[in-house]
Amino acid sequence: MAITTEGAAQVASADGPSPVAQTRRRLPPMTLKLAVGLTIAGVIVLFGVLGPFLVGNPSTVRDIGLTGPGNGFLLGTTQSGQDVFAQLAYATRGSLIIGVVVGAITLLLSSFFGVVGAFVGGSTDEAFSLFTNIMLVIPGLPLVIVISSYVPNKSIWLVAAVLAITSWAGSARVLRGFTLSVRSRDYVLAARIGGEKRWRILAVEILPNLIPLLASQVVFAVIFAILGEAGLSFLGLGASGSFTWGTMLFYAQNGLALRLGAWWWFAPPGLAIALFGAALSLINFSIDEIINPKLRSQTRAERNTWSVKP
Amino acid sequence: NQGTSKDASITVAAGDITTENFNPFSSTALQPTLGVIYEPLYWYNFAKQSEPTPVLATGFSWNAAGTELTIKTRHDVKWNDGQPFTAKDVAFTFNLVAKTPALNPSGLAATAKATSDDTAVLTFKTKSLMQEPAVLANQAIVPEHIWKDIKDPTTNLNKNPVGTGPFKVKSFTPQSFVLTKNDQYWEAGKPTIKEVRYLPVASADAASAALVAGKVDWASAYLPGIDNIMKSGKNLTYVNTPVMTTVIVTCSNAALGCTGPQTDPAVRKAIYLAMNREQLAKLAGGGVAGVGSPTMLLPGRDDNWIADAATAKLPQSADTDAANKALDAAGWVKGSDGVRAKDGKRLSLTVQTVTGWSDYILINDTLKQQLAAVGIELKPSQVSWNEWNAAQTNGKFQLSLDSVGLGASTNPYFTYNNKLATTNTAPVGKSASAGNQSRFSNPAVDAALTAAAGTTDQAAQKAEYAKIQSIIEDQLPYIPVYVNSMLTEFNTSRATGWPTKDNLYVLPAAWKAWDAGIVLKTIKPAS
């Protein structure tokens, strides 16, 4: 949210405090927030990757109906006796795939339209930036709703693609702003004078400085995608035939899980999204602090003291 | 806070309240327009096999050629503006429909004449016995003195509807509208409810919340775990009236362009046999689905139309042996992956349903497991309503879950004609919106339908239907699964006399045209 190009412009001049720190200068300092974020995200990713191998078929129906946790079902069963835990494992995988795909496409598109456009400059930049701005004002959700109601038999890949297409523009704009500022820095000009090829200047001189910003944009895109997919699914327009946190919630809601007291069906997918989103936000806090080192400095309240050591 | 005199007013859950539209010819008219505000000549109860109930008419007769229908209308009926209702209004209504194609979705083509104040004669160009239900029970009668001045009856919103029904409009806002009792109603002592409020309730969740909170008295929504939900509120009851059969529509006719293994009758038969309907009804039907019939009719209600009592009901458990045998005989051989194949083509079928129709999705999930046992691979797919509908009408599907809708009356002719007649289908790629989406075409069936349409003799009709039944039980263009539940919930604290399991005097769904009027004039304020 708070990534303004202004703040971002400081990356390049963020001089580390001491040589000791230089080897991990580009890595976020390990704080409590980051540790918690990485741990939660790690656990969820692990669950999404390995979980499906450890659980049974999530679609298997059983004649036991809606039952609470226990009896070999860690999180109980749905109305039709499907194992909620197994569904959660597959859903985690599905949602993560959406997150990753959207993250990747957003990265590609926003780098292309934001970074390349700003770097090449001239009419290319004008055109790219016009296109980006138009994509930015074209309302995303309704577009997604309409597109996804158009496409037959939506797979999660498709939902991810649709979400990505409607969401890259914001980060492209942020990246463009920052690239413009980097592009005219003296060291880029120096590389040009030195006779470097253009692509090499882009790849070697400019991109590394964009990494924290790109990382934070991708993290946002992932959160956005997972939430967006959940919202679409809630409206009945999400991926069909595959498990995601969103479709799980949709079926739980359709089955009146909440009203029937089946919290074990309604709560886990929502909490999973919340936890994962929160973990990514925590990670993003740390990335933010690299992008804008000012955020790292300490409290103002400590200032007005004359602290003489005895 | 339910109105001023609590005991005399009830609230009904409506779907979406869109436009203030009480035009009985409009397909987007508000729920109570048909039946509550406007009335038909006769009323048919779909909940059980019964004689038509006279409403605005007191009798009718056909001429021998079946081209002229004479209708006797009721005396002492007044429009709610005080003008008397006569046979002229009936004649005017049918003439209006006949000369305005846009008002005429059921294709009525009769010209009408009032021969006296209580007699109207409808003349058809051809023998039209089967138009009877459409004329008698599916056309709201409108007052001539109002509608003769309406320039465009198709788009008129008719904001102050003048009808003969038990209620009239009191007030309207897009978020709720209120009907009030018609004091001049023709049936003595009815209605006794003073006001009926319609409230938009968009989802099952909202309906259950409103019911439990006592906000609505009458709702029709499929509520999973309905017994639990009914328990959590006070004075709640419900009835289940399964009347619509859930079927797997198959694109069955290769001659009309269908492709896929389901064009082989043996495959359809195998699916029919391998189904464990008990499990399906329990899991997908939520335990409230009814047992269906291979004739696509309703066991119980339609028993007198089913030729062979032995086959009246669908088998409830799976007969895998028979299914395997049928497939073996047709040359489908099991491959190494457990899926059968023939001529290098795997026995793999895609079944489509609508995203979010959770019961149908469950049918697919369950069926997939059940059919795997006989070597059929089922691939469930979920699509939007639009796509599902487009695929089905245009024949771009293999299997599709749908339900058989209500006909014009309980006479099987309407179901069979709709679903099976060659005239109602179209080649793949063309829209078969008239109803025969399985692209089924069989001269014997067509002949039987024509014969049945040409007589009013029920025994003769039954004989024709028996021919059809034996063909479809063999061909299975539609594979019946079960009879889907139709749940209607009531709150008995403000009104009593709602339909019950034992007294199904109507098909009680709140959205059902015509029946709603019967319910509202029958119920009484709770003491």
Next chain:
Amino acid sequence: MSVLSIENLSIDYLAETTVHAVREVSLTLERGEILGLAGESGCGKSTLAYAITRLLKPPARITSGRVLFSSREGYDIDLSSLTGDDLRAFRWDKIAMVFQGAMNSLNPVLRIFEQLEDVFITHRPEIGKVERRLRCGELLERVGVDRDRLRAYPHELSGGMRQRVMIAMALALEPQVLIMDEPTTALDVVVQREILREITRLRSELGFAVVFITHDLPLLLEISDRIAVMRDGVIVELDDALTLYTKPQHPYTKQLLSSFPSLTGERGAFVRTGIEEPV
């Protein structure tokens, strides 16, 4: 008569490795004098200035010493004892400061007069609105900026003008000490010269003492009464300008003095010889 005396002041930055930015510095500032503080970049000049005005931010930490302010009215204040409202009232009223980058010292979204008036509203609430506005105008004119620039936004002024506005603001309450941290770097020589003239003129008019911080030794030699040379947080030499120029004691001072060419002097051997490079 000293107006400010710094005794044994040490300041550390508690960063990943502790930086001893200022070590045991003792200094006195006489009433009405210009004290130049010279030294290479990063030697602790700004840190010292910030400590005097109690503006140090964490991770800076004062580890020893104190700063005494002797008021014109005849009382002494130990700056370390000031807190809260006392500290606020003291600031600007007694010691004002002009910061290095004038372009960043002004709030970009407030008009010049609003920022000048702020000082009066806070420190001299008894002054009425009309009078306040009048004084702001006078202040600007005093530093040679037209009165009608009061309504301008900072970005509408040139760098030199902004610097002058800052000086005007610093003079608003007629403080007894003015600290100027590199007020003229980033300005071109002509503008720089004008501002220096302004400061010397105002000093003799109003009689405040100035701490003038810069790394430009020739500049200091021109305007200061006394000069302190700082290196690595320590004041290595402190003397009046003439003595320091003619008889430098510390080798670092000597090195500094030998390394700037004279504008009008002989070109001599100094030119393009590639003398052994310092540092």
Next chain:
Amino acid sequence: MSALEMRSVVKEYRLRNGLRTTRLRAVDEVSFELQPGRTIALVGQSGSGKSTIAKLLLQLERPTSGEILVDGEPMQYRGAAAATYRKAVQMVFQDPFASLNPYHSIAHHLARPVKLHHPAFTRSQVDERVLELLRRVRLDESYAHRKPHELSGGQRQRVAIARALAPEPAILVADEPVSMLDVSIRLGVLNLLATLQREENLGVLYITHDLATARHFSDEIMVLYQGQVVEQGPADAVILNPQHEYTKLLAEAAPAPERRLAQLRP
């Protein structure tokens, strides 16, 4: 390649002021000639167009009108001629903090131009050359693997100069190469340049607003005022005997401790 010449070069910038755009003439009809082995100092007020002239020479901007001649031929912006030209001209940027990429080591900054200049060099040859360059600006090899932020301003400045010298240019444009440094470091850097210039017959355009060093380190001085060259001539002549008003003002304003100390002396 030997000589570089500017002939009535004009550079205009478009400025947006709200919804209007105005034109700013940053360089106005400037002409001069830079010969190998000579130094021209370019002095003037800030904003007078000094850096713009440098950018024009380095093809970072194109003149609005007028022409730049390379050995008497009009400057090429594309093709082989442009490539050889780019190799021959190098620049030291005004700000040593901005001209090094914080992401790369010092060695990277120096190795790239070397590699581009001698594509055939092996890795060890490149390394050797990098160390030689570092030694030349009197930095030992321990600096090679440091990142820019670990260097002082003077050290960075020297790295920037080393980088500019790496492709063995014929002409060096040094844009206020010493403005950020204090006097002691300043002199060292200038002397280094002077030495290299003598040894390699380098043509130098020395941009500064420090008149004293301009006088002592260049053959010729050009005074720029609002984009125009108002005075041009041998260094001593311009400083000691300024003709134009603005040059006089500059000379007047330059710090001259002697003057005041003369007053202070008892």
Next chain:
Amino acid sequence: MRYLLRKLTFYVAALWAALTLNFLIPRLMPGNPVDLMLSKLATKGPVTPTTRAAIQALLGTDTSSSLWTQYWRYLHHLATGDLGTSIAYFPAPVSQVIGQTLPWTVGLIGIATVISFAVGILLGRAAGWRRGSWIDNLIPFTTMLQSVPYFWLALLLLFLLGSTWPVFPLSGGYDVYSVTPGWSLPFAQSVLYHGALPALTIVISSIGGWMLGMRNMMVSTLSEDFVVTAEAKGLTPRRIRSRYVARNAILPSVSGFAISLGFVVAGSIVTEAVFSYPGIGSALLLAVGNNDYALMQGVFLIITLAVLGANLLVDLLYGVIDPRTRARS
């Protein structure tokens, strides 16, 4: 001139692109309104082959003429302010449907957005001002609230505060039983009461963004030189906070706010679905379900205009609130 031209190009191109998309997308969707209405009719009673023509006559849809003709007709109608007739709300004109639903959406989501912005900014200001205080430590939690799926939170709150402890009403825009719409106090109270829970859910789930943004900008601004100067001037902390720090820190948020106002209409869909709120989002969903081209196009048009309008507002507003942009490029 060039700048103005560029801005103009942007607005014209964006408008054109949106309008064209608007036109194309519904037409690319599967099914057409006639088939759809037929299928819906079929569930109510029998339909015959002649029905199709009847419906076509009724809806007046032309799916036969070329896309180009349709496109020009569409643009022409738009230019004359004719948005066509809705199918879902047949025979109401689209403009009437929008007129009837838009005020609810703008009222609810608009007010919620304003509240969320105001509270978020105030909290962010406090958090940035006192880093490490309890308010500041709240940030991770408010940010987490943003990662909770909105509808999940809303359903949960609706269940808890609507059904379990009936503090808030379950659905609708006002109490249909006791008040009639109009400019009366009871109606206003009822509307506020019904809007409270939906608004609360929006505020809860969006406040974190404003708060974090403002807080980070506060922190960045705090280390600006002019803040140090203000402190050296001995100004009171309140004055520094409001006139020096917050006044500068809020600038990026203000443009974000204007943009988010533009997305009010678009963002209403899920809220209205959960709370059965009678706004334009519900209308859009209904339109999608009914292949109601005209209504969808109408709603899109409103959304696009709102967003473009908000952008224009930002362009204009920024010149006012940030004096620097008035002169600088």
